[in-house]
Amino acid sequence: MSERIWTAALVVIGDEILSGRTQDKNVAQLASWLNVQGIRLAEVRIVADVEDAIVEAVNTLRARNDYLFTTGGIGPTHDDITVDAIAAALSIGVEVHPDARAILERYYETRGGLTEARLRMARVPSGATLIENRVSGAPGIRIGNIFVMAGVPHITAGMLDALTGTLEGGRPVRSATLGCWVAESEVADTLRSVEKDHRGDGGEVSIGSYPFFRDGRTGANFVVRSPDPERLEACVADLATRLADLGYPTTRDGI
Amino acid sequence: MSERIWTAALVVIGDEILSGRTQDKNVAQLASWLNVQGIRLAEVRIVADVEDAIVEAVNTLRARNDYLFTTGGIGPTHDDITVDAIAAALSIGVEVHPDARAILERYYETRGGLTEARLRMARVPSGATLIENRVSGAPGIRIGNIFVMAGVPHITAGMLDALTGTLEGGRPVRSATLGCWVAESEVADTLRSVEKDHRGDGGEVSIGSYPFFRDGRTGANFVVRSPDPERLEACVADLATRLADLGYPTTRDGI
Known part of the structure; x- marks a missing residue:
C-alpha cells in the first residue's frame, strides 16, 4: 500500500547565510520538526535579500509542496523585505495586522514604545493570520500554505513549537x-x-x-x-x- | 564605476541534510572561500538524492551563474548519483577517467584493492577533468563551469584548497x-x-x-x-x- 506523502519546502532568506557570516541552523531544525509532524522536507533554497529572488523561490516551491516555510527577513530594518516579497509573490497588498500591532505595543511598552520602524513588524500580506512568537515580540505569519518564520533559530524554534500538531501530515518517517x-x-x-x-x-x-x-x-x-x-x-x-x-x-x- | 560581479551557485545534494540528520557546513565554507576569490555566492539549493531534482537545479543555476558547485553524492554507494545526474543534465555520457582510476588504484593498493564499487568513484561525465583530493582518494570533477565536490566538509576543504586562485573573479567583497x-x-x-x-x-x-x-x-x-x-x-x-x-x-x- 502506497500512502500519501506530505511535503514541505523551505526558503532561507538572508545575505548573512550566503556571505558565510552566519551558519544556518534552521534547515536542520525545521527538518527534524517536520519529520515528527509526518511531513518530508523535500527541498530548500537559500536566496539573497532581493525581492525577485524571493518571489521566484516562493512561487515555485509553494506550488509543488503541501507547505512552504520561510526563515529570515521579518525584523524592523531596511534589509527585512520578506513580507513585501511574499505579498508580491501572491499579488496581494500589505496591511498592518491589528493583533500584531497590539502585541508589539504591549511588548515595547517598557522598551521605549512602538516606533515607526518597530511597527514594520506588524505588517503582513493582506488576509494573513499570526503565528505566536513565545520568545520575543514580533509574531510569525501564515498565509495560505506559507509559513513566515524568524531567522534567529531560537525564535523560529518557539514558532514551530506553537505550530506543533496543527499541520496535517502522514506517518512520521x-x-x-x-x-x-x-x-x-x-x-x-x-x-x-x-x-x-x-x-x-x-x-x-x-x-x-x-x-x-x-x-x-x-x-x-x-x-x-x-x-x-x-x-x-x-x-x-x-x-x-x-x-x-x-x-x-x-x-x-x-x- | 560599476564593475563586473562574478557569481556562483551551490547545489547541496543529500537526503541526510534534508532529513535533519546532518548539519550542512559546506554552504558557509564555500561562501567564505568564494569571497576571497572575488566571487559572490548568489544562491543555494538543497535537493534530495533524486536525479530529476538534481538535473533541474543544476541546469537552472549553471545557466545564470558564472560557476556552479555541487557537494555530496560522489561516493561508492547506491545513493551516490551525482555524476550520473550531472551527465544527464548536460545530455552527455559517463566514462571512467583514466587518471582517476590510477589514483584510486594507488589509494586502495594497501586498502583491499580497487573493487567494482570503488571504481564508481572514477566515473565522470564525458570530457571532465579532475579536481585534486588532498585528503582521501576520490577526486572532485570539473566539467564546463560545474565543480563537483565531496559532501564531507574537510574533503571539500581540500578540494577548494586545490582550486584556490584558479577561478577568475572580481575584487573580493x-x-x-x-x-x-x-x-x-x-x-x-x-x-x-x-x-x-x-x-x-x-x-x-x-x-x-x-x-x-x-x-x-x-x-x-x-x-x-x-x-x-x-x-x-x-x-x-x-x-x-x-x-x-x-x-x-x-x-x-x-x-
Whole structure:
C-alpha cells in the first residue's frame, strides 16, 4: 500500500547565510520538526535579500509542496523585505495586522514604545493570520500554505513549537541506524541489494550510507528510513544479518 | 564605476541534510572561500538524492551563474548519483577517467584493492577533468563551469584548497562590522539612510543588521559589505558617527 506523502519546502532568506557570516541552523531544525509532524522536507533554497529572488523561490516551491516555510527577513530594518516579497509573490497588498500591532505595543511598552520602524513588524500580506512568537515580540505569519518564520533559530524554534500538531501530515518517517567499522565501498553491493529488496513499489524504505574516519579507523553509519515501522525493522534486521555474514558486525544506533 | 560581479551557485545534494540528520557546513565554507576569490555566492539549493531534482537545479543555476558547485553524492554507494545526474543534465555520457582510476588504484593498493564499487568513484561525465583530493582518494570533477565536490566538509576543504586562485573573479567583497548595544529597531531609519547615501548606482555597498540578546542586554552587529575598500571605509565612518550622534557608540569588529 502506497500512502500519501506530505511535503514541505523551505526558503532561507538572508545575505548573512550566503556571505558565510552566519551558519544556518534552521534547515536542520525545521527538518527534524517536520519529520515528527509526518511531513518530508523535500527541498530548500537559500536566496539573497532581493525581492525577485524571493518571489521566484516562493512561487515555485509553494506550488509543488503541501507547505512552504520561510526563515529570515521579518525584523524592523531596511534589509527585512520578506513580507513585501511574499505579498508580491501572491499579488496581494500589505496591511498592518491589528493583533500584531497590539502585541508589539504591549511588548515595547517598557522598551521605549512602538516606533515607526518597530511597527514594520506588524505588517503582513493582506488576509494573513499570526503565528505566536513565545520568545520575543514580533509574531510569525501564515498565509495560505506559507509559513513566515524568524531567522534567529531560537525564535523560529518557539514558532514551530506553537505550530506543533496543527499541520496535517502522514506517518512520521522513522529511522534506525546501524554503525559498522567498514569502508562503505566494501559493502556497497550489499547496501544496494538490501535496499532493492525492501524498498517497495513506492520507495517506502531507503538506506543512506554515511562514512567517517575516527581514531585512525574507517567506519560508516547506515541509516534506514521508512514511515512503516514493520518495513523499517525488517530491512534493518536483514541488513545486520547480511553484513555480519560478510564479517562486519554492526552496532544498533550507530557508531 | 560599476564593475563586473562574478557569481556562483551551490547545489547541496543529500537526503541526510534534508532529513535533519546532518548539519550542512559546506554552504558557509564555500561562501567564505568564494569571497576571497572575488566571487559572490548568489544562491543555494538543497535537493534530495533524486536525479530529476538534481538535473533541474543544476541546469537552472549553471545557466545564470558564472560557476556552479555541487557537494555530496560522489561516493561508492547506491545513493551516490551525482555524476550520473550531472551527465544527464548536460545530455552527455559517463566514462571512467583514466587518471582517476590510477589514483584510486594507488589509494586502495594497501586498502583491499580497487573493487567494482570503488571504481564508481572514477566515473565522470564525458570530457571532465579532475579536481585534486588532498585528503582521501576520490577526486572532485570539473566539467564546463560545474565543480563537483565531496559532501564531507574537510574533503571539500581540500578540494577548494586545490582550486584556490584558479577561478577568475572580481575584487573580493570586504566587510567591516560595527557592534552596538542598541535594539536594531531604534536605529532602523539611520541604517536605511546611511545605506542609501553610500550604496552607489550598482549597489556597491550594503548594510546588514544582525540583532542579538546577550547577558540580559539587546545589541546588534551592523555588517557593511563592499568590494570597494574606500566606499566601505567611508560608509563605516559615517555610520559610526551618526550612531554616536544618537547616543549609541559602536565597537569596530563587532560585539
